[in-house]
Amino acid sequence: DSGVTQTPKHLITATGQRVTLRCSPRSGDLSVYWYQQSLDQGLQFLIQYYNGEERAKGNILERFSAQQFPDLHSELNLSSLELGDSALYFCASSPGQGFEAFFGQGTRLTVV
Amino acid sequence: GESVGLHLPTLSVQEGDNSIINCAYSNSASDYFIWYKQESGKGPQFIIDIRSNMDKRQGQRVTVLLNKTVKHLSLQIAATQPGDSAVYFCAENIRGYNKLIFGAGTRLAVHP
Numbered sequence: 001d002s003g004v005t006q007t008p009k010h011l012i013t014a015t016g017q018r019v020t021l022r023c024s025p026r027s028g029d030l031s032v033y034w035y036q037q038s039l040d041q042g043l044q045f046l047i048q049y050y051n052g053e054e055r056a057k058g059n060i061l062e063r064f065s066a067q068q069f070p071d072l073h074s075e076l077n078l079s080s081l082e083l084g085d086s087a088l089y090f091c092a093s094s095p096g097q098g099f100e101a102f103f104g105q106g107t108r109l110t111v112v
Numbered sequence: 113g114e115s116v117g118l119h120l121p122t123l124s125v126q127e128g129d130n131s132i133i134n135c136a137y138s139n140s141a142s143d144y145f146i147w148y149k150q151e152s153g154k155g156p157q158f159i160i161d162i163r164s165n166m167d168k169r170q171g172q173r174v175t176v177l178l179n180k181t182v183k184h185l186s187l188q189i190a191a192t193q194p195g196d197s198a199v200y201f202c203a204e205n206i207r208g209y210n211k212l213i214f215g216a217g218t219r220l221a222v223h224p
Contacts, residue, residue: 043214103155
């Protein structure tokens with residue numbers, strides 16, 4: 001158990017819908033990262049927050065947004081969902097930059 | 113992107129043999145590297161890390177080697193076991209940026 005909690009574990013939704021994925025980082029970690037992993041592919045960095053502020057952005061679509069709350073949990077919002085958004089979405093946390101990131105078990109999103 | 117689609121390179125080894133998984137990185141400013149193991153349906157799991165001021169680091173049954181001259185990272189697993197079967201990712205942190213960039217991954221298949 002990495003200490004990073006993601007909910008829900010599985011999500012099935014229809015095209016055009018909007019979903020929210022939630023991440024609770026390890027106790028004491030200030031950084032939260034979001035990654036997308038499509039079937040049997042690598043990890044695509046989406047976005048990073050540090051202590052409530054956005055710090056880095058990757059290949060994140062405009063339909064996607066995220067935020068980190070004062071209690072340090074984070075949410076990833078995916079809207080106008082398309083079939084191609086079906087993937088595993090991972091959250092990771094670390095104390096800060098230059099430290100190992102610990103990953104949650106992921107949310108498997110299926111868009112039908 | 114960093115993915116190689118459905119055709120992850122695969123390393124097949126016999127149980128008990130040593131495994132060497134390689135990773136090339138491109139950014140000279142990368143100052144921190146991590147190896148992750150990802151089993152099917154799970155989140156990436158931290159294995160070992162190394163900072164750019166080192167060229168070797170050892171853990172339990174694992175050794176990471178860093179060659180900054182040719183920008184190459186390797187993970188050596190001693191006495192490979194069936195439980196080592198997974199996809200292995202290297203990740204780099206570029207100094208001044210706030211994200212881990214993942215390599216494409218290598219699938220390790222251990223045969224009895």
